[in-house]
Structures are given as C-alpha cells and as structure tokens.
Amino acid sequence: MGRNTDIIHSVPVDELTGAIAVPVYQTSTFVQEAPGVHKGYDYARSNNPTRTALEKIVAQMEGGHGAFAFATGLAAIDAIAKLLSSGDEIVAVDDIYGGAYRLFTHIYQKFGIKVHYVDTTDAENVLDYINEKTKLIWIESPTNPTLKITDIRRISEIAKPFGALVVVDNTFASPVAQQPFTLGADIIIHSATKYIGGHSDLVAGLVVTKTAELSEKLKFIQNSSGGILGPWDCFLVIRGIETIELRVRRQSENAQKVAEYLATRPEIDKVYYPGLPTHKNHEIAKSQQHGIFGGVISFSLKDDTVEAASQFVTSTKYFKLAESLGGMKSLICHPAQMTHASIPREKRLHSGIQDSLIRLSAGIEDAEDLIKDIESALSKVKTQARN
Numbered sequence: 001m002g003r004n005t006d007i008i009h010s011v012p013v014d015e016l017t018g019a020i021a022v023p024v025y026q027t028s029t030f031v032q033e034a035p036g037v038h039k040g041y042d043y044a045r046s047n048n049p050t051r052t053a054l055e056k057i058v059a060q061m062e063g064g065h066g067a068f069a070f071a072t073g074l075a076a077i078d079a080i081a082k083l084l085s086s087g088d089e090i091v092a093v094d095d096i097y098g099g100a101y102r103l104f105t106h107i108y109q110k111f112g113i114k115v116h117y118v119d120t121t122d123a124e125n126v127l128d129y130i131n132e133k134t135k136l137i138w139i140e141s142p143t144n145p146t147l148k149i150t151d152i153r154r155i156s157e158i159a160k161p162f163g164a165l166v167v168v169d170n171t172f173a174s175p176v177a178q179q180p181f182t183l184g185a186d187i188i189i190h191s192a193t194k195y196i197g198g199h200s201d202l203v204a205g206l207v208v209t210k211t212a213e214l215s216e217k218l219k220f221i222q223n224s225s226g227g228i229l230g231p232w233d234c235f236l237v238i239r240g241i242e243t244i245e246l247r248v249r250r251q252s253e254n255a256q257k258v259a260e261y262l263a264t265r266p267e268i269d270k271v272y273y274p275g276l277p278t279h280k281n282h283e284i285a286k287s288q289q290h291g292i293f294g295g296v297i298s299f300s301l302k303d304d305t306v307e308a309a310s311q312f313v314t315s316t317k318y319f320k321l322a323e324s325l326g327g328m329k330s331l332i333c334h335p336a337q338m339t340h341a342s343i344p345r346e347k348r349l350h351s352g353i354q355d356s357l358i359r360l361s362a363g364i365e366d367a368e369d370l371i372k373d374i375e376s377a378l379s380k381v382k383t384q385a386r387n
Contacts, residue, residue, distance in 0.1 A: 003176075004245040010060045011238060012053060024235045025049045046223050050231040054238050058196075061175045061241070062188050064208040066215030068222045069234060073171070073191030074099050075227035076205030080167060080187060082221045084135055086112030091129045092138035093120045095148050095351040097169070098340040100138070117351075121281055123154040130162050139185075140169040141178075142285070145298045145335045145359040146352040147272040149281035152288060156184025165214075171195070171326075176248040177292035186210050194326030195295070198240040198247050202233045247328065247364060251295030254330075254362040254370060259297045261371045267378050269356070272298040295363075296325055298335075301356040301381070308381055309334045309356040315377040318369055325361035330370055333359050 001009075014023055025048055030041040041047045051069050058067035070076040077100050084090075090104065094117040104115045116129040120139060130137070137159050141150040156166050167187045168180035174195040180188050190196055192204035209215045222228060229237070252275070259273035271278075274285035275293030285293060301308050313321050319332035323339055333339060335353055343353075362370065 007061060007245060008242060010057045011242060012056075022050060022053045022235060022238050024231050026231055044231075045226050045228055048228075048231050048234070050234045050238075051229060054229075054234040057238060057241060058190075058206055059208060062170075062208040063179055063181050064188065064210055065212055066218065067206060067208045068218050069192075069229035069237070070205035070207070070222070071227045071229055071233075072203045073189070073193060073205035074103060075225075076189050076191075076207045077103060079207055079218060079221045079225065079227070080136070080189065081108050081113070082225065083165075083217060084108070084113055087133060088112075088135040089114045089116065089131070089133040090136045090138055091116050091118055091126055091134055091164075092136075093140050093143055093148070093150060094118055095143040095146050095353070096138070096140060097144050098335075098342050100169075102342045117347075119148075120150040120155065121148050123151045123158060126155060126158050130158065130164060132162065134159075134162055134164045137164050137166050138169075139167065140172070141288075142172045142274055142294060142296070144172065145272075145296070145339065145357060147172075147274055147279070147294075147296065147298055148352075149274050149279070149285045149288075151281075151284050152180055152183040152185055160184075172294050172296055173289050173292075174244065174248050174294070174326075176245055177252070177289040177294060181208075181210050183288060187214065192237050192240075193324060195248055195251075196240055196244060196326075197237050198244060198326060198328065199236070200324065200327030200329065200331075202236045204229050204233055204237055248295065249292065250364045251326075251362050252292050254365070254367045255295045255297050255360075256293065257367040258360065258362055258370055258374065261374065262297065262299050265378060267302055267381065269300040269302045269304065269354075272352075296359065296361050298357055298359045300354045300358070303381070304354050304356040306334075306336060306355045309336070309358055311381050312377050313358060315380040316373050317376070318363075318365055318373045319360060319377075325359070327361070328364045330363035330365060331361040335359055 032038040055067040139150045165186040168185040169189045171191045188208040190206040256275045262271045319330045
C-alpha cells in the first residue's frame with residue numbers, strides 16, 4: 001500500500017452510522033450501565049471517541065505504539081518533560097524552539113532539571129555532554145528557524161549506551177518527509193498547529209511513543225495533567241491529516257523554488273534551506289527526509305539590522321506577517337522580534353539567529369507569485385536604504 005493511501009484509509013468509517021468523516025463527540029461525560037461498567041469511556045478528560053480516533057491515526061502514521069493529543073504543542077513538550085525527576089539532565093539542540101527554551105529554562109530548571117544546549121549538526125558534540133544523568137536528548141530536525149539538520153540515526157546510537165531517550169520534534173519535516181522511529185528515536189513530538197493541522201485554524205500538540213512502556217507513562221501524564229485536545233479540534237486535525245501528503249509536497253516544491261531564487265539575490269547574506277546543495281547537512285537531510293525538504297526557508301539580509309528586516313516583513317503581499325507556519329497560506333515572520341524574542345540576544349546570535357533573519361513558510365500558492373512578492377519587498381528595502 002502506498003503511503004498516501006495508508007494515511008487516507010487510516011481514518012476510520014464510523015461503525016455506528018457509516019459516516020465517512022469521524023464524528024465529533026461533543027460531550028463531557030458518558031452514561032454507565034453500572035458503576036465502572038461502560039463502553040470504554042467514562043469522562044472526557046480521560047478518553048473521548050474523537051480523540052481516540054485521532055490518536056490511533058497519528059500512531060499509525062508515525063509507526064508508533066501510541067499517540068496522545070494535547071491542547072497545544074507546548075503542552076505536549078511539557079508532558080514529555082514530566083517524565084523527568086530532579087537531578088536529571090537534557091541534552092538539547094542549541095537552535096531550539098523559543099517556547100521550549102522558555103519552558104526548560106524558566107519552569108523546569110527551578111525543579112532541578114539541567115539542560116545543555118548543543119550544536120547537534122555534528123552529532124559527536126553530544127558526547128561532550130551526555131552522562132549517566134542524561135535522560136533525554138532533545139532534537140529538532142530541521143530546527144526553527146535556521147533549519148539545522150541533525151543525524152537522528154547517529155544521535156540514537158550515541159544515546160543507547162547511556163539509556164537516554166531520543167526525542168525528535170518532527171514538526172518541520174512532518175510525517176510525510178521523515179519517520180524518526182525508523183532512525184532510532186524513542187518519542188516524536190509535533191505541533192499539530194503546523195503541517196498536520198495545515199489550515200491555520202487550530203492549536204494542538206501530539207506526542208507519539210515507540211513502546212508500550214512509554215505509552216503507559218504518557219497516558220498517565222496526559223490524564224493526570226489534563227491538557228487534552230478537545231473533540232472539535234481533534235476533528236479538525238483529522239481533517240488536516242487527510243490532505244497532508246498533497247499539501248506538504250506542494251509546499252516543499254514552492255519552498256525549493258523560493259530558496260533557489262533567494263540564493264541569487266545580492267541583497268541576501270545567507271539562505272537556510274536543507275534542499276540547497278550549499279546547506280551544511282544537505283546530504284543527511286536528503287537521506288533521512290527522503291528528498292522532501294519542507295516548506296520553511298530562512299534567510300538573512302546583508303543589511304543585518306532589525307530595521308531592514310522589519311521593512312521587509314511589512315512589505316510583502318502574499319506572505320502574511322504572522323507567527324506559526326505550515327498553513328496553506330504563506331506566512332512570514334521576524335524571529336528576533338517574534339518567535340524567539342524570549343531568547344536572550346547573545347544566545348540567539350550564538351545559535352545563528354541574526355538580527356535580520358527572516359523566516360518564510362511557503363503555502364500552496366503559485367511559486368511564481370511568491371517569488372514576485374519577495375522581489376517587490378526587496379526593492380522596497382533597497383529604496384529605504386537609499387533614503
């Protein structure tokens with residue numbers, strides 16, 4: 001069976017009515033035949049049929065044992081962090097999502113969790129920090145926003161002798177491009193707000209576990225902490241999954257064309273896109289992402305100032321200035337003032353996030369129109385510089 005066929009037909013037909021779309025069970029509780037005797041559902045925090053359907057679909061899509069849907073991507077990250085105890089350590093990619101950095105640094109650090117931020121583009125760097133206290137190796141590949149690529153297979157080999165779990169944030173690649181479990185990962189995380197949902201109309205997080213043991217732990221945390229995804233949003237995520245293969249391939253094709261165009265422009269300092277042969281880890285990305293490089297491109301301007309970046313991001317027509325990514329409409333943002341503003345400037349610069357770094361999320365528009373939009377914005381930045 002082809003992967004797209006597998007994804008489409010993982011969405012079940014409703015056994016009760018034959019509905020081809022998964023029903024939305026908008027209920028808080030379920031009637032029981034007798035105390036403790038029910039049809040598998042007692043209270044909506046613990047279980048809901050719509051959420052159960054989504055979690056089964058996602059587990060199948062990623063090739064995992066179990067999956068768990070949360071109200072946001074950060075709630076999903078928080079659930080994984082709750083696997084840890086005081087004194088445990090995390091080795092995390094240095095170019096980490098700003099929300100994860102904020103959570104680890106300002107919440108979990110005060111509970112005695114230590115985090116080492118490491119450039120994992122060279123997997124051997126992890127060897128300098130991993131030890132018997134290391135419980136998680138936290139990878140984003142590609143990273144946000146400089147699109148760094150980590151060799152997941154090599155990281156998994158390094159982690160195994162220490163008994164550390166490898167967590168891969170697969171948001172940017174999506175399950176269409178990358179299957180981390182086949183590369184040795186133990187836990188996969190998604191901001192389903194992005195490519196899985198795909199329509200910029202919800203916020204959601206997903207955790208996928210490789211083993212029954214991890215599934216049992218995450219289910220306990222999900223039920224105990226209560227940060228579950230509601231049934232209507234579960235329905236919307238399922239709706240998004242049905243078209244994910246088509247959307248991600250189109251977005252990746254558009255991003256490739258935009259990245260190649262940006263690489264020709266004299267106003268551009270650096271272009272970050274794993275689909276370009278000039279990318280440091282292009283060959284690793286080509287291998288572990290099956291040649292699907294994703295819809296996100298980042299670049300910096302030769303005029304490396306916040307002012308120049310602000311001028312550019314407010315001058316586009318089709319690229320809408322907004323946080324988030326992965327939707328059908330193209331988006332643009334300035335990480336230093338938006339998604340990564342919570343990270344100190346010195347640390348941002350160290351991880352490659354220049355003052356002028358701009359992140360694009362290619363949608364499903366015509367690539368030619370997106371390129372013309374960028375060309376127009378660049379001309380306005382040049383005019384501003386002359387003035």
